[in-house]
Amino acid sequence: MVDKTKRGIEMVAAVSEALKYRKAHPAADEEKIMRHVMSFLSEMRNREAKVDSIAAVNYALKILRQNPKQIDRAIIDEIVTNINSINVE
Numbered sequence: 001m002v003d004k005t006k007r008g009i010e011m012v013a014a015v016s017e018a019l020k021y022r023k024a025h026p027a028a029d030e031e032k033i034m035r036h037v038m039s040f041l042s043e044m045r046n047r048e049a050k051v052d053s054i055a056a057v058n059y060a061l062k063i064l065r066q067n068p069k070q071i072d073r074a075i076i077d078e079i080v081t082n083i084n085s086i087n088v089e
Contacts, residue, residue, distance in 0.1 A: 018034075
C-alpha cells in the first residue's frame with residue numbers, strides 16, 4: 001500500500017514530466033508522451049504507484065484533449081483537486 005501523500009506526489013511528478021515533455025516536443029502525440037512517461041516511471045518499484053501515476057497522466061491528457069489551450073498550472077491544479085477520484089479507466 002502506498003502512502004496517500006507519496007502517491008499524490010508521484011502522480012503530480014508524472015503529470016509534470018508529461019507536460020514538460022509535451023512542451024519540449026510540441027509535435028509529440030499522446031502515445032509518445034505516454035512512452036516517455038513510462039520510461040520516466042521505470043525506476044519506480046511500486047506497481048500500484050506506477051498505475052496511479054499513469055492514470056493521472058491519462059487524466060491530464062484527457063483534459064488537454066478537451067481544452068488544448070489549457071495551461072500546465074491549471075492542469076496540475078485540477079489533478080491535485082481530483083487526486084482521490086482519479087482511477088484507472
